[in-house]
Amino acid sequence: GAVVSQHPSWVICKSGTSVKIECRSLDFQATTMFWYRQFPKQSLMLMATSNEGSKATYEQGVEKDKFLINHASLTLSTLTVTSAHPEDSSFYICSASRPGQGAYGYTFGSGTRLTVV
């Protein structure tokens, strides 16, 4: 079946540094990927829609300069949290649109736990 891999699965970084999270579709090409943020015991909040070869579309209230999204190929999208602060600590999940699966045929990654200390 379709697999979306996120790397790393967890990361601890120091406040002020930047961290990059990768989302890869392993066995299909994904023209569209989505990035979500999930606080403990809360829902997934869509941060941005990432389209291959074009700029990401950010949801209202999401700082595009802080959360840099790049979708350079049909199998890879990256989320870079720049100048991370403790309040950026969260669980980040990506999903990819899988061709041929019909409407909303999305496959989710396993998530990345970011802790900023």
Added chain:
Amino acid sequence: AQSVTQPDIHITVSEGASLELRCNYSYGATPYLFWYVQSPGQGLQLLLKYFSGDTLVQGIKGFEAEFKRSQSSFNLRKPSVHWSDAAEYFCAVGVGSGNTGKLIFGQGTTLQVKP
């Protein structure tokens, strides 16, 4: 604005008992509705979805859901819960065109299963 409400934050049921998780949505057009399950520290797995047609939808792992337009609801049910069903459950509504449409999630319901 589109929204999804899951009134129950936490539910505990005994193994073998029936289960119903509630979901209400707010959406102006005919909704695309989904139920996902999330195990701790994991991504989401699709249980079932409703686009049109039969309002009773069958999914994986023995789950089913019923779309009731008059009540703006899409409740998830399972006749007999297994201990492995303990997880977080999310209801979602799809907004926009199918391959790039957004999913709006509810707050989630944590299911605990007692032995």
